[in-house]
Amino acid sequence: MKAKKISKNTEFFKIVGRYYLKQWKLTILIISMVLLFALTRIMIPMLTQQMTMSIIYEANKILNSNALPPKGFWGLHWNICIYIALAVVLMDIIATFLFNFFGYLMGRKIEVDLRNRILEKLVRQDISYYSDKKIGELLTKVVSDTQVIGEWAVNIPSSIGISISQIFIAVAMTFIFDWKIASAGFTVFLIILIMFVFAYMNTVKKYEKIRLKIEEVNGNVTDRVATVRLIKTTGTEQYEADKFREEHKGYYKLQKPVASGLSWMLTVVFAGEFIISFSASIFAALFYGLGNDPERAKYFFENTFASYMLAQAILIGPLYTLLNSSFGLAMSGVAAIQVTQTLNSKSIMDPHYYDGIEINELKGNIVFKDVEFRYPEKPEKLILPKFNFEFKEGTSYAFVGETGSGKSTIARLLLRFYDPSNGEIIINHNKNLKDIHLSSFLKYVGYVEQEPQILFGDVFENVKYGKFEATDEEVIEACKKAEIHNLIESWPEGYKTILGERGFMLSGGQKQRLVIARMFLKDPQLLILDEATSALDNIVEKEIQAKLNELMKNRTSVTIAHRLSTIKNVDEIIVLGANGKGIVQRGTFDELVNKPGHFKNLYDAGLMSEKN
Numbered sequence: 001m002k003a004k005k006i007s008k009n010t011e012f013f014k015i016v017g018r019y020y021l022k023q024w025k026l027t028i029l030i031i032s033m034v035l036l037f038a039l040t041r042i043m044i045p046m047l048t049q050q051m052t053m054s055i056i057y058e059a060n061k062i063l064n065s066n067a068l069p070p071k072g073f074w075g076l077h078w079n080i081c082i083y084i085a086l087a088v089v090l091m092d093i094i095a096t097f098l099f100n101f102f103g104y105l106m107g108r109k110i111e112v113d114l115r116n117r118i119l120e121k122l123v124r125q126d127i128s129y130y131s132d133k134k135i136g137e138l139l140t141k142v143v144s145d146t147q148v149i150g151e152w153a154v155n156i157p158s159s160i161g162i163s164i165s166q167i168f169i170a171v172a173m174t175f176i177f178d179w180k181i182a183s184a185g186f187t188v189f190l191i192i193l194i195m196f197v198f199a200y201m202n203t204v205k206k207y208e209k210i211r212l213k214i215e216e217v218n219g220n221v222t223d224r225v226a227t228v229r230l231i232k233t234t235g236t237e238q239y240e241a242d243k244f245r246e247e248h249k250g251y252y253k254l255q256k257p258v259a260s261g262l263s264w265m266l267t268v269v270f271a272g273e274f275i276i277s278f279s280a281s282i283f284a285a286l287f288y289g290l291g292n293d294p295e296r297a298k299y300f301f302e303n304t305f306a307s308y309m310l311a312q313a314i315l316i317g318p319l320y321t322l323l324n325s326s327f328g329l330a331m332s333g334v335a336a337i338q339v340t341q342t343l344n345s346k347s348i349m350d351p352h353y354y355d356g357i358e359i360n361e362l363k364g365n366i367v368f369k370d371v372e373f374r375y376p377e378k379p380e381k382l383i384l385p386k387f388n389f390e391f392k393e394g395t396s397y398a399f400v401g402e403t404g405s406g407k408s409t410i411a412r413l414l415l416r417f418y419d420p421s422n423g424e425i426i427i428n429h430n431k432n433l434k435d436i437h438l439s440s441f442l443k444y445v446g447y448v449e450q451e452p453q454i455l456f457g458d459v460f461e462n463v464k465y466g467k468f469e470a471t472d473e474e475v476i477e478a479c480k481k482a483e484i485h486n487l488i489e490s491w492p493e494g495y496k497t498i499l500g501e502r503g504f505m506l507s508g509g510q511k512q513r514l515v516i517a518r519m520f521l522k523d524p525q526l527l528i529l530d531e532a533t534s535a536l537d538n539i540v541e542k543e544i545q546a547k548l549n550e551l552m553k554n555r556t557s558v559t560i561a562h563r564l565s566t567i568k569n570v571d572e573i574i575v576l577g578a579n580g581k582g583i584v585q586r587g588t589f590d591e592l593v594n595k596p597g598h599f600k601n602l603y604d605a606g607l608m609s610e611k612n
């Protein structure tokens with residue numbers, strides 16, 4: 001556990017350290033401010049001692065004209081000391097302002113950069129990365145972990161810097177003022193510091209559990225909100241409310257040990273402050289009250305006692321600073337590990353974003369050569385056995401088969417969500433899809449699925465997605481082709497209407513029409529329709545299918561089909577067998593429907609009927 005904790009904190013300092021090096025100008029400024037801040041702190045006890053000495057010396061001169069200046073007196077008149085003190089206060093104010101200003105900016109820079117990097121990493125991750133993750137947990141990483149790191153990125157290193165310099169200065173000052181009392185006082189301080197570190201280490205372990213629990217709770221909340229339709233259609237509001245209450249009970253239970261740990265830390269700090277404050281007087285009384293060194297006792301209480309007390313007060317400040325930072329460190333250590341894990345997570349496949357072969361057209365047949373496929377998440381199960389297939393340019397294909405036979409898997413392979421486990425997919429005559437710059441390939445691919453993906457944004461943004469350079473007129477033209485223009489025009493905001501998150505305000509058919517408009521605009525060379533109409537009722541389905549048929553004209557198309565109407569007109573139907581059998585039949589609709597075999601069985605069993 002100890003080793004794990006150290007690595008968490010190390011991770012935080014590693015992340016933050018990189019930014020400090022990158023932003024070296026800001027770093028120099030911040031360090032200078034911390035040093036200036038420390039310098040101004042030293043001046044308080046020193047000037048106080050000089051003022052005390054000056055006043056006493058002036059008084060002694062009036063009382064006795066032969067009075068000598070005390071040991072350690074700089075010879076500055078107390079009124080000069082006041083001017084210096086004012087200048088120090090001004091310096092302190094400026095340093096505090098600049099430190100906070102630049103520190104805040106540095107923190108935000110770190111937060112924004114980390115968030116951008118995580119978001120980029122997440123969108124570049126391959127699809128299998130998301131198969132075992134909750135959206136809510138990912139959001140916590142993106143939003144709250146980066147915020148926590150940004151917030152503490154300056155606070156922790158500077159607090160540690162200020163605390164160490166303050167402790168060092170205060171200890172040095174007290175030793176200069178009176179080494180005997182200082183040795184005793186410093187021993188007490190060390191004991192308190194050790195007790196504090198123990199209390200911190202004990203608490204922080206428990207605190208990490210809370211941090212992970214809250215991430216889990218956040219994940220659940222987000223996922224439940226995302227599936228609110230299910231809750232609403234099942235009437236399970238009470239069940240969900242009880243479930244959250246139950247989860248929060250676990251969260252509360254974890255808080256109890258933290259409460260005792262935190263209380264110990266606070267007790268050590270507050271009691272420590274009290275003990276240290278008293279220790280100077282007690283040790284001074286003990287050392288000098290015994291009366292064996294009256295000369296030194298007189299000197300100490302006349303010239304140094306007040307300054308000593310001030311120097312000692314400076315020693316207490318770091319305890320509070322460390323208390324504050326210790327919890328920040330606990331939080332940001334966990335956040336740093338989470339962020340690093342996300343940033344370092346490896347993709348299974350390489351989309352060649354920076355080095356692949358860029359294509360500027362999709363030409364020729366698409367060839368599946370000795371392709372075999374198993375999902376990387378479950379490699380023991382064969383989904384598609386070794387097979388060869390050629391998608392001829394400009395031809396329409398439909399894949400049919402029982403549920404789980406691998407129809408959608410074909411679409412996922414064509415979209416390069418996954419690479420074949422064996423064999424290769426060849427495009428543009430001789431290029432392995434695996435070596436292509438994926439985005440340049442997807443430019444020529446259109447994908448329509450059962451659940452249309454509508455973004456939060458207006459109609460223009462939604463239809464232009466993937467072809468951002470298109471003009472508004474082209475969008476309108478595409479919407480006319482998809483027969484959704486009149487509906488859009490009937491909305492008060494027209495094309496500027498913001499479509500709700502995930503298209504909540506649109507019907508299934510309307511959403512699908514918008515996606516079809518997107519396809520008309522994109523004009524892809526390969527069109528993949530993955531059960532695009534299976535969520536629609538029969539009448540809407542017919543209208544949408546007519547639009548899809550229009551889209552399919554003169555381009556290579558692959559339909560993953562459930563219904564008869566979607567496959568009747570395609571050039572070739574491919575039948576997949578259940579349980580990883582792969583292709584069991586091929587042919588046109590008329591050929592297959594009249595031949596005994598898998599397709600006819602499906603057809604006769606009503607699996608390919610209009611109603612399905």
Ligand SMILES: Nc1ncnc2c1ncn2[C@@H]1O[C@H](COP(=O)(O)OP(=O)(O)OP(=O)(O)O)[C@@H](O)[C@H]1O
Binds near residue numbers: 405407409
């Ligand atoms: N990410 C995944 N990890 C592991 N197995 C998967 C994954 N996705 C799908 N499968 C499995 O692969 C098999 C084929 O899935 P696929 O979605 O291609 O079937 P399908 O023929 O399209 O089915 P349906 O008609 O029900 O949509 C199924 O047994 C499914 O459980």
